[in-house]
Amino acid sequence: xxxxxxxxxxxxxxxxxxxxxxxxxxxxxxxxxxxxxxxxxxxxxxxxxxxxxxxxxxxxxxxxxxxxxxxxxxxxxxxxxxxxxxxxxxxxxxxxxxxxxxxxxxxxxxxxxxxxxxxxxxxxxxxxxxxxxxxxxxxxxxxxxxxxxxxxxxxxxxxxxxxxxxxxxxxxxxxxxxxxxxxxxxxxxxxxxxxxxxxxxxxxxxxxxxxxxxxxxxxxxxxxxxxxxxxxxxxxxxxxxxxxxxxxxxxxxxxxxxxxxxxxxxxxxxxxxxxxxxxxxxxxxxxxxxxxxxxxxxxxxxxxxxxxxxxxx
Amino acid sequence: xxxxxxxxxxxxxxxxxxxxxxxxxxxxxxxxxxxxxxxxxxxxxxxxxxxxxxxxxxxxxxxxxxxxxxxxxxxxxxxxxxxxxxxxxxxxxxxxxxxxxxxxxxxxxxxxxxxxxxxxxxxxxxxxxxxxxxxxxxxxxxxxxxxxxxxxxxxxxxxxxxxxxxxxxxxxxxxxxxxxxxxxxxxxxxxxxxxxxxxxxxxxxxxxxxxxxxxxxxxxxxxxxxxxxxxxxxxxxxxxxxxxxxxxxxxxxxxxxxxxxxxxxxxxxxxxxxxxxxxxxxxxxxxxxxxxxxxxxxxxxxxxxxxxxxxxx
Numbered sequence: 001x002x003x004x005x006x007x008x009x010x011x012x013x014x015x016x017x018x019x020x021x022x023x024x025x026x027x028x029x030x031x032x033x034x035x036x037x038x039x040x041x042x043x044x045x046x047x048x049x050x051x052x053x054x055x056x057x058x059x060x061x062x063x064x065x066x067x068x069x070x071x072x073x074x075x076x077x078x079x080x081x082x083x084x085x086x087x088x089x090x091x092x093x094x095x096x097x098x099x100x101x102x103x104x105x106x107x108x109x110x111x112x113x114x115x116x117x118x119x120x121x122x123x124x125x126x127x128x129x130x131x132x133x134x135x136x137x138x139x140x141x142x143x144x145x146x147x148x149x150x151x152x153x154x155x156x157x158x159x160x161x162x163x164x165x166x167x168x169x170x171x172x173x174x175x176x177x178x179x180x181x182x183x184x185x186x187x188x189x190x191x192x193x194x195x196x197x198x199x200x201x202x203x204x205x206x207x208x209x210x211x212x213x214x215x216x217x218x219x220x221x222x223x224x225x226x227x228x229x230x231x232x233x234x235x236x237x238x239x240x241x242x243x244x245x246x247x248x249x250x251x252x253x254x255x256x257x258x259x260x261x262x263x264x265x266x267x268x269x270x271x272x273x274x275x276x277x278x279x280x281x282x283x284x285x286x287x288x289x290x291x292x293x294x295x296x297x298x299x300x301x302x303x304x305x306x307x308x309x310x311x312x313x
Numbered sequence: 314x315x316x317x318x319x320x321x322x323x324x325x326x327x328x329x330x331x332x333x334x335x336x337x338x339x340x341x342x343x344x345x346x347x348x349x350x351x352x353x354x355x356x357x358x359x360x361x362x363x364x365x366x367x368x369x370x371x372x373x374x375x376x377x378x379x380x381x382x383x384x385x386x387x388x389x390x391x392x393x394x395x396x397x398x399x400x401x402x403x404x405x406x407x408x409x410x411x412x413x414x415x416x417x418x419x420x421x422x423x424x425x426x427x428x429x430x431x432x433x434x435x436x437x438x439x440x441x442x443x444x445x446x447x448x449x450x451x452x453x454x455x456x457x458x459x460x461x462x463x464x465x466x467x468x469x470x471x472x473x474x475x476x477x478x479x480x481x482x483x484x485x486x487x488x489x490x491x492x493x494x495x496x497x498x499x500x501x502x503x504x505x506x507x508x509x510x511x512x513x514x515x516x517x518x519x520x521x522x523x524x525x526x527x528x529x530x531x532x533x534x535x536x537x538x539x540x541x542x543x544x545x546x547x548x549x550x551x552x553x554x555x556x557x558x559x560x561x562x563x564x565x566x567x568x569x570x571x572x573x574x575x576x577x578x579x580x581x582x583x584x585x586x587x588x589x590x591x592x593x594x595x596x597x598x599x600x601x602x603x604x605x606x607x608x609x610x611x612x613x614x615x616x617x618x619x620x621x622x623x624x625x626x
Binding site for chain 2: 025113215238
């Protein structure tokens with residue numbers, strides 16, 4: 001069966017069903033006796049996924065393993081499920097590719113940097129949630145990014161993830177051929193997150209487009225990489241064009257994240273803090289403490305959202 | 314200055330100079346007072362790069378931080394510079410994005426998974442070597458891969474890194490426009506590594522093309538991802554076409570590695586072990602011990618090469 005648009009769209013029925021299970025777009029998995037998720041070091045032959053993960057409702061993902069460990073400790077305390085001294089074991093301790101932590105209905109998973117790294121993680125995460133028979137999952141990326149025209153420390157909730165030419169699409173190469181996929185995110189979820197930010201009222205938050213690039217230096221118009229064959233004027237022109245098209249921040253994972261969650265019928269959002277204003281520079285030179293506080297903002301916002309969703313606010 | 318082919322080729326003079334310094338393709342760096350390598354948590358304002366790194370001659374890079382730590386302990390013992398009990402501190406302890414270890418003239422750095430992840434690391438590594446005034450650097454990626462038509466455990470030394478359509482090129486998006494870069498690797502270095510493998514004579518080694526993809530599942534024709542909209546016949550046809558074009562293994566970092574080393578005038582090689590034969594399956598299901606032994610093969614080969622280069626064999 002060749003990949004085509006008709007296979008890649010969910011029907012309204014699927015989207016509106018009350019118990020929303022993972023939609024697995026792969027008929028071959030049914031035939032496999034067991035499934036080993038290599039980069040998690042977890043397998044259906046050795047682990048009881050429904051028991052381990054069946055109660056998960058919220059999955060938070062982010063690049064850095066230590067940040068995702070900090071998040072699970074934070075959310076545990078917020079939900080009254082842990083104490084500051086608790087240690088949370090890494091569920092993926094058998095590998096150093098990703099780290100995974102769980103408390104109550106919340107799973108926290110690291111994804112490394114860039115589209116390929118998060119894509120491997122999402123393939124295995126989506127299969128994990130499917131094997132565990134999870135339903136009504138919300139998955140949120142909490143990350144860092146470069147801002148455009150925003151005060152550093154501002155949080156961007158992504159309306160649409162766009163590519164380096166500002167188009168809301170993700171190009172996936174399948175068997176050597178390019179397939180275009182939609183990068184739409186859940187509008188309602190973005191609005192709910194924005195409302196949460198208003199309620200906690202601690203930092204500037206906007207809804208805007210997020211540009212997702214394959215490279216941090218040349219791909220984002222930085223002048224400070226090992227390779228740079230353009231000038232400052234060309235850089236600023238590019239960033240201003242991005243701003244004019246609605247882009248408010250730049251990161252490296254949101255497009256494949258949106259595309260894969262879309263295809264799997266999972267409600268998804270991207271919430272990133274901006275570490276600098278790219279119209280003013282390229283180097284991330286704020287102090288360690290300032291950057292640490294910035295990085296906690298998406299955690300605070302999403303932590304509050306989870307509490308509110310569980311009726312604990 | 315717009316990027317053009319003429320800017321991206323090294324002259325014969327540069328290649329044949331006896332003391333081969335890093336060729337930094339970025340005129341803007343000269344103007345910067347200091348350079349903070351954010352993803353290494355190292356900066357020229359706080360660290361003395363020539364003292365810390367000036368004697369480096371060999372850089373080995375690989376995906377997994379624990380594997381790169383194991384490599385530094387291995388090479389230290391091989392070179393008579395350490396004992397089995399030694400602990401090697403992580404030079405990038407201020408961040409969890411990458412890990413870096415050093416012993417004598419050897420630097421060992423992790424790069425995570427995928428082109429964007431290794432590209433961030435290489436930008437900062439090339440700048441580090443430049444700031445440290447290093448010369449005559451050899452950089453080798455020691456990694457894991459899926460093999461095509463090879464017995465699992467075979468080692469592939471890359472002749473050319475090719476893309477998903479088997480072309481020896483890397484598409485880099487710069488300010489929203491696609492630039493094509495060469496992925497040639499050092500022929501002489503590949504031959505020397507092959508000779509080393511013959512001398513140690515412990516495992517099957519071949520020189521072949523390496524396909525570099527942006528995705529581990531759909532991008533490599535696997536049937537066991539969360540998304541798969543093709544059948545087994547189409548998968549096998551694709552892998553056989555790859556084999557017929559000279560591809561012997563598939564991984565996710567070699568193209569940008571080759572392209573960036575090329576532009577920076579650094580001698581580079583890619584040495585990957587194959588964990589499975591993709592013509593026979595998709596899951597990596599060998600036992601932990603077997604996989605561990607396979608992963609040590611590129612380390613052994615490159616360790617022997619470094620010893621030989623230093624006149625210690």
